[in-house]
Amino acid sequence: xxxxxxxxxxxxxxxxxxxxxxxxxxxxxxxxxxxxxxxxxxxxxxxxxxxxxxxxxxxxxxxxxxxxxxxxxxxxxxxxxxxxxxxxxxxxxxxxxxxxxxxxxxxxxxxxxxxxxxxxxxxxxxxxxxxxxxxxxxxxxxxxxxxxxxxxxxxxxxxxxxxxxxxxxxxxxxxxxxxxxxxxxxxxxxxxxxxxxxxxxxxxxxxxxxxxxxxxxxxxxxxxxxxxxxxxxxxxxxxxxxxxxxxxxxxxxxxxxxxxxxxxxxxxxxxxxxxxxxxxxxxxxxxxxxxxxxxxxxxxxxxxxxxxxxxxxxxxxxxxxxxxxx
Amino acid sequence: xxxxxxxxxxxxxxxxxxxxxxxxxxxxxxxxxxxxxxxxxxxxxxxxxxxxxxxxxxxxxxxxxxxxxxxxxxxxxxxxxxxxxxxxxxxxxxxxxxxxxxxxxxxxxxxxxxxxxxxxxxxxxxxxxxxxxxxxxxxxxxxxxxxxxxxxxxxxxxxxxxxxxxxxxxxxxxxxxxxxxxxxxxxxxxxxxxxxxxxxxxxxxxxxxxxxxxxxxxxxxxxxxxxxxxxxxxxxxxxxxxxxxxxxxxxxxxxxxxxxxxxxxxxxxxxxxxxxxxxxxxxxxxxxxxxxxxxxxxxxxxxxxxxxxxxxxxxxxxxxxxxxxxxxxxxxxxxxxxxxxxxxx
Numbered sequence: 001x002x003x004x005x006x007x008x009x010x011x012x013x014x015x016x017x018x019x020x021x022x023x024x025x026x027x028x029x030x031x032x033x034x035x036x037x038x039x040x041x042x043x044x045x046x047x048x049x050x051x052x053x054x055x056x057x058x059x060x061x062x063x064x065x066x067x068x069x070x071x072x073x074x075x076x077x078x079x080x081x082x083x084x085x086x087x088x089x090x091x092x093x094x095x096x097x098x099x100x101x102x103x104x105x106x107x108x109x110x111x112x113x114x115x116x117x118x119x120x121x122x123x124x125x126x127x128x129x130x131x132x133x134x135x136x137x138x139x140x141x142x143x144x145x146x147x148x149x150x151x152x153x154x155x156x157x158x159x160x161x162x163x164x165x166x167x168x169x170x171x172x173x174x175x176x177x178x179x180x181x182x183x184x185x186x187x188x189x190x191x192x193x194x195x196x197x198x199x200x201x202x203x204x205x206x207x208x209x210x211x212x213x214x215x216x217x218x219x220x221x222x223x224x225x226x227x228x229x230x231x232x233x234x235x236x237x238x239x240x241x242x243x244x245x246x247x248x249x250x251x252x253x254x255x256x257x258x259x260x261x262x263x264x265x266x267x268x269x270x271x272x273x274x275x276x277x278x279x280x281x282x283x284x285x286x287x288x289x290x291x292x293x294x295x296x297x298x299x300x301x302x303x304x305x306x307x308x309x310x311x312x313x314x315x316x317x318x319x320x321x322x323x324x325x326x
Numbered sequence: 327x328x329x330x331x332x333x334x335x336x337x338x339x340x341x342x343x344x345x346x347x348x349x350x351x352x353x354x355x356x357x358x359x360x361x362x363x364x365x366x367x368x369x370x371x372x373x374x375x376x377x378x379x380x381x382x383x384x385x386x387x388x389x390x391x392x393x394x395x396x397x398x399x400x401x402x403x404x405x406x407x408x409x410x411x412x413x414x415x416x417x418x419x420x421x422x423x424x425x426x427x428x429x430x431x432x433x434x435x436x437x438x439x440x441x442x443x444x445x446x447x448x449x450x451x452x453x454x455x456x457x458x459x460x461x462x463x464x465x466x467x468x469x470x471x472x473x474x475x476x477x478x479x480x481x482x483x484x485x486x487x488x489x490x491x492x493x494x495x496x497x498x499x500x501x502x503x504x505x506x507x508x509x510x511x512x513x514x515x516x517x518x519x520x521x522x523x524x525x526x527x528x529x530x531x532x533x534x535x536x537x538x539x540x541x542x543x544x545x546x547x548x549x550x551x552x553x554x555x556x557x558x559x560x561x562x563x564x565x566x567x568x569x570x571x572x573x574x575x576x577x578x579x580x581x582x583x584x585x586x587x588x589x590x591x592x593x594x595x596x597x598x599x600x601x602x603x604x605x606x607x608x609x610x611x612x613x614x615x616x617x618x619x620x621x622x623x624x625x626x627x628x629x630x631x632x633x634x635x636x637x638x639x640x641x642x643x644x645x646x647x648x649x650x651x652x653x654x655x656x657x658x659x660x661x662x663x664x665x666x667x668x669x670x671x
Contacts, residue, residue: 258492258529282393283494
């Protein structure tokens with residue numbers, strides 16, 4: 001910022017040569033900042049892969065496919081944490097995306113003008129609440145509610161159905177993937193909603209006004225004008241939320257149950273990559289154990305990379321279909 | 327308080343003597359900065375001792391409760407002056423790094439339940455039953471094995487939800503060590519360790535996590551440190567000890583376990599107190615161990631550390647009981663002091 005301000009100072013303008021020099025320096029600084037992120041990313045990935053090499057050497061592919069996690073016997077497999085991480089994040093997005101887009105639309109289109117900025121500020125404040133607070137709320141308030149009211153209903157009404165039945169069977173203990181996913185969903189709503197609100201309000205009013213003039217309902221304006229216009233920014237917002245959900249640690253560890261057990265039921269406890277590392281790193285007393293936990297961190301990195309790549313490819317395809325390129 | 331004040335000159339004198347004997351360039355003992363790291367279990371009592379000791383001697387103690395594993399590796403690396411661990415090191419491990427080891431406080435690990443209508447101390451359990459429940463062999467509270475030792479107690483037919491520690495912990499080590507001693511199937515199966523491969527159940531982070539889950543989940547069973555049972559008013563179960571008695575967790579039964587445990591024959595105090603033989607002994611008593619370098623580089627500092635623990639063992643044990651820890655028996659304190667004077671040079 002300062003460098004750019006310096007280049008356009010009046011004193012500097014007459015001397016074209018020094019202006020070019022300053023521009024060059026500015027270019028180097030910004031390029032350096034961008035490269036710094038890439039180098040940092042590469043260094044983190046490399047050092048985690050190096051730290052986890054003992055686990056990868058010992059178990060090979062079995063480290064990814066095995067559900068075992070036995071610190072006494074020295075058998076480690078990452079299947080349960082990977083599964084728990086993906087399932088809870090998916091539940092979080094299923095809840096957070098519609099709610100966030102609804103909030104954003106309400107704030108840009110429907111809410112009375114004077115209420116918009118107080119509500120927007122309140123949503124951004126939600127993002128500032130530490131995750132441990134969400135975790136404690138989840139454990140002491142939300143999990144008992146789930147156990148007493150929601151989960152018994154789910155297992156009674158859906159638990160015996162074909163296909164989706166196994167997802168909702170098991171004792172209603174309130175601690176498990178469903179509860180963790182919902183808490184995560186609430187946590188990522190402010191991230192998605194505040195970005196979506198910003199981009200929705202950046203849609204040029206004439207576009208929306210024309211659609212309204214053609215007799216569109218609010219839903220049609222959203223579906224055919226606002227969302228297509230802001231598509232890539234909204235998907236970016238969703239993936240910001242997803243990134244947070246995949247890596248969330250404290251809130252998840254409180255309500256997920258931290259059990260290395262593979263179960264199709266969303267009501268059963270499971271584990272997530274970040275929660276497993278946070279829980280077990282301090283007392284991981286053998287080299288193989290420690291290495292397995294670092295390897296878990298590396299796998300989280302890979303999982304996130306794969307998910308983001310899929311998202312980018314999807315976006316490219318949509319853009320191609322719509323005949324637009326960004 | 328009066329007693330502590332009376333003890334003050336003696337301690338100051340002791341520190342001064344040690345200091346003179348030690349490194350002349352080390353400065354006054356009153357300025358010693360002691361660092362330690364390790365067990366989270368011992369942290370509340372260590373920080374209470376440190377505050378008292380600083381008032382009296384001027385030496386400040388900076389203790390990082392990073393977990394026993396971290397404490398061991400830091401004291402081995404020499405980055406801290408002492409380490410604290412809930413799982414004692416074996417004599418050969420100590421010899422390898424030239425460390426001395428001794429216990430400082432005693433605590434206990436208590437099975438807690440949440441069953442409607444069953445108050446603290448009403449349910450009786452044995453070690454083998456606990457092991458069978460945690461292995462999933464006993465599934466319901468009205469299992470014949472539990473009913474048999476609990477005549478007149480109205481046990482529900484509900485499934486038992488077991489709760490264990492999700493983080494690696496000395497509490498889990500002592501608990502699983504006990505289960506391994508009383509149940510051959512446990513020893514051959516999950517075994518003992520700071521984390522083991524649990525057959526199902528829910529993992530809570532820290533004692534507070536386990537206590538939180540047990541309080542919320544109906545028909546659950548968990549294990550927590552004694553202090554959490556007292557602070558949260560949890561329904562503990564009586565446990566059958568090696569002498570066949572059902573005992574409640576209390577300062578007296580933990581002390582009985584510490585007194586009857588065979589410390590005399592344990593080299594470097596390498597002893598886990600579970601399943602102690604005394605008739606009043608609580609079966610899952612546990613202690614935290616301090617690790618000190620035997621030949622420290624900084625002599626003056628080492629003397630300050632020794633003086634601090636001497637103070638803690640002699641005068642700090644009243645403070646320990648206030649925080650629901652159990653003081654070591656006098657006999658054991660004498661044994662520790664002679665061990666330190668012989669080993670830490």
